[in-house]
Amino acid sequence: MTGDGTHQPGIVERPPAQLVFTAYDLTATDPATARAALTSVLRTWTPAARTLMAGGRLPGNEHDADGLGPAGLTVTIGLGATVLGRAGLDNQLPGQLAPLPAFSTDALDPARGGGDLAVAVCAEDPMVAFSAARQLQRLASPHARARWSQRGFLRTAAAATDPNATPRNLMGQLDGTNNPTPGTATFDTAVWAGADGPAWMAGGTYLVTRRIRMLLDGWDRLSEAGQEHVIGRRKTDGAPLSADPDTATETTPPDLAVTTADGALVIPANAHIRLANPAFHGGVRMFRRGYSYDDGLDATATPDAGLFFQAYQADPRTAFVPVQRTLASSDALTAFIQHTASALFAIPPAPRGGGYLAQPLLET
């Protein structure tokens, strides 16, 4: 892997336009075989990912990406809780991989969630991303087979007036406002696994993914003011509704206590940014890196599009879980979205030197 030698790539970089996320299950049925298979897959994937990220080609590759550069390719690899059980490594299971609880608004399809392993491939170019994901899938065979996959997209750097601006989601909202800034102490505390987990995860992080379908027809029937009251921010620029509209910007901190002349909260009691605010959850932050998705029409010819939510965090038990519990109970946005799939993966640190990913886990 590339990066700073500590963390995996594909986390702190500005997200490129294309995502191909694939979750896998091991095919082995007994622990010894599963552990050997897991080792084999990670031993194979580690140098292959390094080669692909450098713009190189794998032996027997398909030429798909000939004539294309690496296009900012990153490969990020994760392990689900199930794989540790399957490989007889329960004693190394981080508490942070405890199954996410059921939330009252969940409508989860188990076939689209979970998984023993995950590979998130990001690149600015769709062909580069597809080709890398496909080659890694081939290399995993026959030890692991794809369980589910999800394509996602964001705006391209080339089309953007400001490629570093917060991207918009399919509801037209800026999505990622108030994320911690990579390289800061706040980010490090929020994202990187601390000393309260197993040694093999030091320098790693935990990734929660949620496939969130947006009910865009209903959303579009709201006025822009109505949408702003659901979110708590101005649609044009993401400024909080609590701030002076003439001077506020996306980064102006929301003042959740401000009321109108007749005493109503300016940021409503059920506004998304109020309920998601870290202040209500012990100050614990996550780092969101979501992608929009468009899976066309479902069996009833209704558009199936929305957000493939991804959040990196040091401990989901104190970050995603309490936030989502609050959102599921009261968030005004709940009427316009459906969580249709869920997964949680440990993202180990980058391997050191000539090692392979999660080697300290497998060679203990």
Added chain:
Amino acid sequence: MTGDGTHQPGIVERPPAQLVFTAYDLTATDPATARAALTSVLRTWTPAARTLMAGGRLPGNEHDADGLGPAGLTVTIGLGATVLGRAGLDNQLPGQLAPLPAFSTDALDPARGGGDLAVAVCAEDPMVAFSAARQLQRLASPHARARWSQRGFLRTAAAATDPNATPRNLMGQLDGTNNPTPGTATFDTAVWAGADGPAWMAGGTYLVTRRIRMLLDGWDRLSEAGQEHVIGRRKTDGAPLSADPDTATETTPPDLAVTTADGALVIPANAHIRLANPAFHGGVRMFRRGYSYDDGLDATATPDAGLFFQAYQADPRTAFVPVQRTLASSDALTAFIQHTASALFAIPPAPRGGGYLAQPLLET
């Protein structure tokens, strides 16, 4: 619409990286209502497409694409044979819209094919493409509702060493070699509707779409030489196998008669380029503008990816139909692909002046 005032945009331009193709059915159940609805939709779509292609925003738009330029956006609109029947316009039905025959290798899903109307949105940026497709869908409501949709992709210009090079498909093959060149007499004859159709289609063309799933696992088990014998071209650069390997290029004409020392055809009898060669079909050409697609895993967790084939032509009865009949009977590639959906649309000429698309059809 933009373009030269004669043809619709999105046909001759170098294809940008993203495609969102949506087919619609009218909701009306009697001819008078259907004709009024069709007129209303086309009257609405025509200026909306013009605004979007200029990088403008529609009233009530969703801000999705704020901060993004037009990113090469094109909107191409088509009419299926069914809409003419539904709107009581059978007397204006072009013979070129005769239903495609069944081919022996078809495995078509009718829910993913056909349609009264089609909108092909292309752009270099995925957010721009999604947003435009979504806005046009909203404008069509309640007169027309989406029947099927398909996202597609090609390599981005930014990532390509040569953005004008023939793109590769998911089998790693150059795809589009030997296309007629826009602006030539050959192209004009092959693509633009001639005098043998109704007046409202003069300057238009006909679009055949086929959703072609690739059985990539089987394909990848072939050696590169084996793959080259299936296609008839060298994988690295698309040169025909019949030519001197040291000097041949993608544009070297294949010599279908060349044999090896022991008398075998160098381009095998069932090679794809032999059977698809215009010389076997009266010299009639089409203009292919296909996109790769990746729809993730199907219900059996098998990858569903391949080519969304699009071919523009003056008359499918003398172009796509005879070629596909030959391919279905003998093509070596047939073992590695499945045609899973099919559609045929009339692509009217661009409207003149302040008119709307297909106005001469609707105001006769």
